[in-house]
Amino acid sequence: MDDQTKMALAAAIAGGYVLGRTKKGKLALSVGTYLAGRRFGLEPRQLAAEGMRRLGEIPQVAELQDQLKGEVLEAGRKAVTAAATRSMGTLAATLHERTAGLGKKKEEEEPEED
Incomplete structure (x- = not known):
């Protein structure tokens, strides 16, 4: 040195x-x-890409990655399904309330006959 x-x-x-x-x-x-x-x-991108490539070459890491990928995809599907179900439920409830409100207003607006 x-x-x-x-x-x-x-x-x-x-x-x-x-x-x-x-x-x-x-x-x-x-x-x-x-x-x-x-x-x-x-460059950081090159370092990250090289690190991921080398990690992918290790059999245990590749196996773990495949396992996690499946679990993460399944969890993501469940989360999206739950969010969509919740949103559709809220939409249905809102439409029901508005429809019920329209029916009440229509009954109230009808003139009474003398």
């Missing part, structure tokens, strides 16, 4: 220590990863 790299590493460690002591570790980690990504010319 050359002297410049050692100095940068020492500065990074000292900065991390100071930021960690002042409860700013999350910010330091975010800034550090951003700067490292900029230095190596990496």
Whole structure:
């Protein structure tokens, strides 16, 4: 390791220590990863895509992903069905109330015969 790299590493460690002591570790980690990504010319989308691709190659993760995908789709279907049923029930109740209200108004508006 050359002297410049050692100095940068020492500065990074000292900065991390100071930021960690002042409860700013999350910010330091975010800034550090951003700067490292900029230095190596990496983009977040590329990193995420590469990470997902590599995770997909692991058989256990792929199996877990398939299992979760099925469960999430089923839960989503149930949620959409429940929301649609609730909305249709509300619509039906509103239409019933309005129809009943129209019938009452019509009876009230009819003139009484003398």
